[in-house]
Amino acid sequence: xxNGISAVTTGQIHINQGRECEDYTELDLERKDYVMxxxxxxxxxxxxxxxxxxxxxAAEAAKESIxxxxxxxxxxxxxxxxxxxxxxxxxxxMTISKWHIKINEDVDMNPITQNEIxxxxxxxxxxxxxxxxxxxxxxxxxxxxxxxFGFLIGxxxxxxxxxxxxxxxxxxxIENKNHKKTLSDDEAYNNFTTYFSDEMPFAIMISxxxxxxxxxxxxxxxxYNYSIATELGSLNTIDDKINMEEKLGEQFEEKSKQxxxxxxxxxxxxxSDNYDGIIKNLENxxxxxxxxxxxxxxxxxxxxxxxxxxxxLSQKNENNENIEKLASEKQELExxxxxxxxxxxxxxxxxxxxxxxxxxxxSSKKADIVMKGLVDTSIVLKAVxxxxxxxxxxxxxxxxxVFAVEGYNRLFFITDAAMNIDxxxxxxxxxxENAVRLARALDIEEPKxxxxxxxxxxxxxxxxxxxxxxxxxxxxxxxxxxxxVGGPFALDNAVSEEAAKHKGIDHPVAGKADVLLVPDIxxxxxxxxxxxFFAKAESAGLVLGAKAPIVLTSRADSDVTKLNSIxxxxxxxxxxx
Numbered sequence: 001x002x003n004g005i006s007a008v009t010t011g012q013i014h015i016n017q018g019r020e021c022e023d024y025t026e027l028d029l030e031r032k033d034y035v036m037x038x039x040x041x042x043x044x045x046x047x048x049x050x051x052x053x054x055x056x057x058a059a060e061a062a063k064e065s066i067x068x069x070x071x072x073x074x075x076x077x078x079x080x081x082x083x084x085x086x087x088x089x090x091x092x093x094m095t096i097s098k099w100h101i102k103i104n105e106d107v108d109m110n111p112i113t114q115n116e117i118x119x120x121x122x123x124x125x126x127x128x129x130x131x132x133x134x135x136x137x138x139x140x141x142x143x144x145x146x147x148x149f150g151f152l153i154g155x156x157x158x159x160x161x162x163x164x165x166x167x168x169x170x171x172x173x174i175e176n177k178n179h180k181k182t183l184s185d186d187e188a189y190n191n192f193t194t195y196f197s198d199e200m201p202f203a204i205m206i207s208x209x210x211x212x213x214x215x216x217x218x219x220x221x222x223x224y225n226y227s228i229a230t231e232l233g234s235l236n237t238i239d240d241k242i243n244m245e246e247k248l249g250e251q252f253e254e255k256s257k258q259x260x261x262x263x264x265x266x267x268x269x270x271x272s273d274n275y276d277g278i279i280k281n282l283e284n285x286x287x288x289x290x291x292x293x294x295x296x297x298x299x300x301x302x303x304x305x306x307x308x309x310x311x312x313l314s315q316k317n318e319n320n321e322n323i324e325k326l327a328s329e330k331q332e333l334e335x336x337x338x339x340x341x342x343x344x345x346x347x348x349x350x351x352x353x354x355x356x357x358x359x360x361x362x363s364s365k366k367a368d369i370v371m372k373g374l375v376d377t378s379i380v381l382k383a384v385x386x387x388x389x390x391x392x393x394x395x396x397x398x399x400x401x402v403f404a405v406e407g408y409n410r411l412f413f414i415t416d417a418a419m420n421i422d423x424x425x426x427x428x429x430x431x432x433e434n435a436v437r438l439a440r441a442l443d444i445e446e447p448k449x450x451x452x453x454x455x456x457x458x459x460x461x462x463x464x465x466x467x468x469x470x471x472x473x474x475x476x477x478x479x480x481x482x483x484x485v486g487g488p489f490a491l492d493n494a495v496s497e498e499a500a501k502h503k504g505i506d507h508p509v510a511g512k513a514d515v516l517l518v519p520d521i522x523x524x525x526x527x528x529x530x531x532x533f534f535a536k537a538e539s540a541g542l543v544l545g546a547k548a549p550i551v552l553t554s555r556a557d558s559d560v561t562k563l564n565s566i567x568x569x570x571x572x573x574x575x576x577x
Contacts, residue, residue, distance in 0.1 A: 001271070003232075005027075005245050006027050007252060008023050008252075011256045011261055012256045021052065024039075024052075025039050025267040026062065036269065037140070039059070039156060039266070042135070050133045054135055058183055069091055077146045096189060100131060103131050106134075131184040136154075137208070139171075141269055148196075148201060153181055157212050159205040202270060209262065210262030215259065228268070355379050355380050356386065359389060362547075364389075368548060369549050369551055369570065392547075397543055398434045399417055399543050399552060401413070401541040402414075405535055413516065414527060417524030418521070423520070432485065432515065432517055435449070438568075439515060442571070446484060447482075448483070448513050449513065449517060451488055453490065455488065469487060469488065484509055489509065497510070542568055549568075551566055552565075
């Protein structure tokens with residue numbers, strides 16, 4: 001007995017927007033010689049604001065066209081056997097024609113209102129292309145004893161299960177170049193794809209894209225179709241069919257929520273008389289599919305195992321290289337009479353974990369300083385700022401570089417070239433205080449601080465000059481202690497007494513600055529690296545403001561710079577107040 005079921009559910013996105021479902025299904029189970037089904041998917045965009053009616057008209061037009069041709073069944077079969085493609089093309093043409101007729105009738109009865117145009121089209125409305133506002137896709141399937149066929153335009157799915165229980169997609173518009181074509185296209189007739197069979201399959205299962213797009217891939221989608229097919233033989237009564245349709249509707253609702261968010265519809269026509277004959281084949285196909293899944297799973301496990309073996313081998317080689325490197329370093333240390341037994345080596349591969357461990361050792365007083373190695377600065381600082389084991393004090397963290405420049409009789413402290421991007425007035429105050437503490441650790445009792453700007457005069461259009469003058473006033477009020485602060489200063493009159501004299505600047509800091517406060521990180525970074533690469537100055541660098549000094553050097557810094565920074569960190573830690 002030829003039979004059929006269908007189910008339609010409104011998509012989650014349409015529920016959220018308060019819009020009607022734009023899918024529509026049509027089943028014709030009243031004919032003695034054939035069954036047919038149609039599924040249409042109206043468009044969701046604003047310019048297709050009557051597509052819910054358009055999908056209904058399309059499905060109805062297909063049903064009516066098929067009836068007109070197949071009502072005289074024997075004559076239809078004769079024509080089908082003579083030229084099936086020509087015959088089905090005629091049905092497609094009639095379907096398109098009837099769809100346009102139904103649209104025109106609807107417009108006559110329900111004219112397009114100005115409110116609709118204003119709401120959906122912003123007055124951009126082409127009366128010559130009235131069908132576009134009703135636009136939809138369409139999939140149609142027909143089954144009979146002598147012949148079965150189908151046709152589709154758009155992105156719907158067309159699944160056939162043959163009499164042996166084998167599943168296939170003879171019209172696969174997911175992979176077809178015309179899958180984005182629709183019924184209102186000028187070339188709609190030429191964009192239909194067709195399916196023919198001279199024998200009756202077990203089932204034809206058609207659905208809208210909302211269902212397909214709710215699955216990870218085509219395989220999962222077909223597995224779902226298969227699971228539905230195994231239940232078709234039990235649909236013996238009207239109640240059975242109603243219960244099955246309700247079950248599908250509930251499943252579609254959940255799949256829409258979790259998947260496509262779109263309307264979902266499916267319609268199935270099937271030969272229940274053939275079910276008993278193919279159920280074993282269906283079960284075997286299911287077992288074969290399960291075996292294939294196991295095989296594929298095993299293959300993936302083998303790939304993972306091979307990959308892991310490669311990783312293990314690579315790790316082994318890396319460890320061997322590390323052992324050789326450490327052995328070489330041990331030999332060098334032995335030459336220097338350094339006993340490695342006095343030191344604990346903690347080997348942690350993960351950079352974040354290694355940084356946390358280093359910070360923990362310092363915060364627990366098992367180590368005195370933290371040094372950044374081949375680790376991103378952000379990883380180290382995240383560990384430093386860890387709420388539980390970090391080194392935060394509530395003070396601003398800032399970087400200070402110490403430079404020994406040829407031709408000068410003093411060290412220069414440059415801050416901040418690495419931490420604070422665009423410091424405000426209060427942040428600059430704390431940056432000065434951090435640098436002053438470091439200078440005093442190097443026995444500079446009263447460091448002279450020059451607040452650097454592009455010029456030495458205050459200009460309201462240059463905020464950094466205003467900050468510089470305010471920092472000097474804060475020093476004079478006793479808010480910044482243990483140093484002398486002056487600004488604004490251009491670089492030349494901050495470090496050269498002769499330059500300051502030429503410009504007539506009389507200030508205790510002029511030409512005698514120890515600490516050079518830069519306005520922002522860009523100026524500081526350029527200045528810092530200019531000193532390194534152009535002036536060939538020896539340097540060291542620390543991050544200050546934490547509970548312990550943090551040695552923060554660039555990976556491009558020389559071994560000498562790194563050694564100097566360690567020594568500076570040790571000195572700062574020993575005099576940490």
